[in-house]
Amino acid sequence: MLKSRLDNFLSFIKNKKIVILTHDLVDIDGLASSLALKYFLNQYFKEQEINICFSEFTKSTKNYLRNITKKFPEFDFSFSKTFEISNVDVVLIVDTNNLKQIELKNNLHLSNTRIPLIFIDHHYFGGKSENNDLEVSNLIFEDYSSTVEIILRLFEVYNVSLNVPLKILMMTAIITDSGFFRHGNNNTIQNVGKLIGEDVNIQDVFLLLKNDIDISEKIAKIKGMQRVKMIREGNYLIGITNVSSYGASVAKKLINLGFDVAIVLSKEENQNRINTRAQKLVCIKTGLHLGKILEEISKEYKENGGGHDGAATLTSLIESDTVIARIIEKIRQYF
Numbered sequence: 451m452l453k454s455r456l457d458n459f460l461s462f463i464k465n466k467k468i469v470i471l472t473h474d475l476v477d478i479d480g481l482a483s484s485l486a487l488k489y490f491l492n493q494y495f496k497e498q499e500i501n502i503c504f505s506e507f508t509k510s511t512k513n514y515l516r517n518i519t520k521k522f523p524e525f526d527f528s529f530s531k532t533f534e535i536s537n538v539d540v541v542l543i544v545d546t547n548n549l550k551q552i553e554l555k556n557n558l559h560l561s562n563t564r565i566p567l568i569f570i571d572h573h574y575f576g577g578k579s580e581n582n583d584l585e586v587s588n589l590i591f592e593d594y595s596s597t598v599e600i601i602l603r604l605f606e607v608y609n610v611s612l613n614v615p616l617k618i619l620m621m622t623a624i625i626t627d628s629g630f631f632r633h634g635n636n637n638t639i640q641n642v643g644k645l646i647g648e649d650v651n652i653q654d655v656f657l658l659l660k661n662d663i664d665i666s667e668k669i670a671k672i673k674g675m676q677r678v679k680m681i682r683e684g685n686y687l688i689g690i691t692n693v694s695s696y697g698a699s700v701a702k703k704l705i706n707l708g709f710d711v712a713i714v715l716s717k718e719e720n721q722n723r724i725n726t727r728a729q730k731l732v733c734i735k736t737g738l739h740l741g742k743i744l745e746e747i748s749k750e751y752k753e754n755g756g757g758h759d760g761a762a763t764l765t766s767l768i769e770s771d772t773v774i775a776r777i778i779e780k781i782r783q784y785f
């Protein structure tokens with residue numbers, strides 16, 4: 451990551467009123483990236499107005515936030531649920547590069563504003579142009595296993611020191627976003643190494659993640675397993691199922707069970723969500739990239755999808771059988 455890019459970024463946002471946003475159903479990487487970025491900018495600029503606005507959290511993020519707030523009551527975990535767009539000079543969007551994944555209250559749509567948007571993210575980008583007339587570039591690095599590691603670079607490059615709650619928060623984001631290192635690379639482990647020290651114990655990270663699994667999640671997982679259909683393509687197995695919620699954890703369960711690829715449909719109020727997962731080894735061996743596949747399909751149907759090689763999501767309003775058939779067709783080309 452070039453220091454000049456970071457310098458440009460910081461000089462562009464200097465003396466501007468900033469709001470930090472992340473994707474809806476905020477995960478721990480979105481949470482940690484936002485809080486760490488706000489903390490860094492407060493230290494770096496001293497006097498500047500910086501706010502965070504979150505929409506909905508996932509259940510596990512909510513649980514995690516409750517646990518870490520209890521452990522570090524003195525740390526500033528504050529955020530707002532809404533913001534006044536007229537009070538903002540620049541919007542920093544972390545952990546997504548897709549405006550459709552941002553939920554705003556008051557019928558606000560960022561695509562209609564003239565306010566500069568800067569993306570700080572690690573997902574497959576695919577040359578979208580959400581803010582193409584901006585003189586400062588996005589900080590999008592697909593080789594990072596979490597967004598929070600990009601934020602960590604800011605702390606390193608500008609010598610801003612981290613405190614214990616931030617170290618734990620950032621470490622948790624790296625560990626969860628890399629699927630406990632399964633999707634990670636050497637840098638993932640090195641970055642966790644940078645955060646670990648005498649003041650931080652790795653067991654604290656695991657303890658804070660402890661979560662009593664809700665009975666509805668257990669039922670979703672069991673029903674998801676009962677309904678699964680298996681497709682064999684050469685030596686590879688694709689599992690397809692549907693549940694009413696917890697699609698992501700059901701997809702993860704299918705992979706644990708032995709499927710190489712999992713496709714899980716969950717019907718939400720007014721749209722269909724399709725969660726896909728693949729074994730990392732299969733992605734490496736075959737070049738399979740679910741994020742690219744779902745991004746391509748979302749373009750074909752003017753829907754909304756994307757993600758990583760081994761984990762991607764698509765939300766869609768059209769007939770789910772058609773979309774799933776198209777996903778399977780594309781996956782088969784790799785096998």
Ligand SMILES: [Mn+2]
Binds near residue numbers: 479480545572595627
């Ligand atoms: Mn992330």
